[in-house]
Amino acid sequence: MLRKALLISPEICIGCRGCQIACKEWNNLPADETKNEGTLENPSDLTPNLYNKVRFIEVPSETTPLRWLFVSQRCMHCDDAGCITICPAPGALFKTKEGAVAYDKDKCIGCKLCASACPFNIPRFDKNDKISKCHLCSDRISEGLSPACAKTCPTGAIRYGQRDEIISNSQKEGYEKLYGQADLGGLGVLYAFKDAPKIYGMDEQPAVPETVLLWHNVLKPLSYLGLGGAVAASLLHYIAFKPKKDEEDK
Amino acid sequence: MSNNMIRKASAFEILNHWVLALSFFVLMISGFGFLFHLEGLNSVFGSFNQMKAVHNYIGIVFTVSLLLTVFYYLPVSLKFSGDDITWFLKGGGYFSKKTETPPQDKLNAGQKLYYIFILIAGIAIAATGFIMWLRPPLADIRKWILISHFLHNISFDFMVIAMPFHVYLATLANPGTLRIMVYGTVPIEWAKKRHGKWVKRAE
Numbered sequence: 001m002l003r004k005a006l007l008i009s010p011e012i013c014i015g016c017r018g019c020q021i022a023c024k025e026w027n028n029l030p031a032d033e034t035k036n037e038g039t040l041e042n043p044s045d046l047t048p049n050l051y052n053k054v055r056f057i058e059v060p061s062e063t064t065p066l067r068w069l070f071v072s073q074r075c076m077h078c079d080d081a082g083c084i085t086i087c088p089a090p091g092a093l094f095k096t097k098e099g100a101v102a103y104d105k106d107k108c109i110g111c112k113l114c115a116s117a118c119p120f121n122i123p124r125f126d127k128n129d130k131i132s133k134c135h136l137c138s139d140r141i142s143e144g145l146s147p148a149c150a151k152t153c154p155t156g157a158i159r160y161g162q163r164d165e166i167i168s169n170s171q172k173e174g175y176e177k178l179y180g181q182a183d184l185g186g187l188g189v190l191y192a193f194k195d196a197p198k199i200y201g202m203d204e205q206p207a208v209p210e211t212v213l214l215w216h217n218v219l220k221p222l223s224y225l226g227l228g229g230a231v232a233a234s235l236l237h238y239i240a241f242k243p244k245k246d247e248e249d250k
Numbered sequence: 251m252s253n254n255m256i257r258k259a260s261a262f263e264i265l266n267h268w269v270l271a272l273s274f275f276v277l278m279i280s281g282f283g284f285l286f287h288l289e290g291l292n293s294v295f296g297s298f299n300q301m302k303a304v305h306n307y308i309g310i311v312f313t314v315s316l317l318l319t320v321f322y323y324l325p326v327s328l329k330f331s332g333d334d335i336t337w338f339l340k341g342g343g344y345f346s347k348k349t350e351t352p353p354q355d356k357l358n359a360g361q362k363l364y365y366i367f368i369l370i371a372g373i374a375i376a377a378t379g380f381i382m383w384l385r386p387p388l389a390d391i392r393k394w395i396l397i398s399h400f401l402h403n404i405s406f407d408f409m410v411i412a413m414p415f416h417v418y419l420a421t422l423a424n425p426g427t428l429r430i431m432v433y434g435t436v437p438i439e440w441a442k443k444r445h446g447k448w449v450k451r452a453e
Contacts (some may be wrong), residue, residue, distance in 0.1 A: 088284035226411035234418035
């Protein structure tokens, strides 16, 4: 199956937060207690019960002192997902055939390593220490439905579809390159930014932490190669030199 | 103890050695399970959730056991002399039958260095393990976990490479050594050849 993706267009977003509510409805997530932080952005961060949220960003523009940006945020469903790379529990984090990074709470062992390996700091943990995050409504998309956030979005700021179609259509609309088009093997959430990503509060070049890659590519193989090598070297030494015996034994 | 035997390891040292060894193997096997998703280990541990619990709690046993070794291995291991350097220069006599090595202390130079390295790697693997398990409330906890995870795995590599040499040197390579960790005693003649300085002091 061709990879699916979300296309987020902050300029069309009106900050209604319908996506946050629709997500909670579909995924049966309770409301979090929250407090006024002096902004309409609410809650202020993702929680185990909040898989997506709209960030309200105030930046000055060239023509006006204030430009208000609404940027929908969730798991980016990376192709090279750091969380899957570091996860020690088989089947706890996995890719669906649509390319979503989904999870199985029963198999999650609650080590929370994924939170450190995620380039976007997305995974949260419920009261049982099990991973809790957006799974691109994998139960909906496997049946051919849109994720709840995209389904409910009244302006089309969140659109869902075939990833390659989204990219080719946006190129026709004049977006040379979408955010996330090539990062981390290609993200499953693409952003149509009209400015530098950092204006929208995003990393210019998101990447899986280097220590995770070094561990995965070098330290991991070294463990069994080293163990096997040490055993082999010992046996070779035994064959070549024979054990140290006392003179009396000769 | 008969007259021609000398005690090299106390009962506590022997017991603690096997506690350390057993906990090490449980941690190593479950560690490999986490690294390579060895689902076959479920037949031993039940599930990855339980394997994690075993890994964490056996980690406490390993840490305590390792720290207890400090009392009887560290003082002698820190005493490095010219004889130890000569011992290393001669490869411990392991690469030629004819090599004469200088008289050694209760631990030979190789054992001393091995112990120091295991102690450092062991403390590193324990400390980073506890950081990943208990997640202290630090501001930059995600970074701390990454560093811990990395050091935990470097120490793991070091240990799984070192362990086979330790087992080999204590069994096949040096017949008569294993009994130290079973009975605690060795023949005096055997000890004089390998730990001359120590026997001289003990007599």
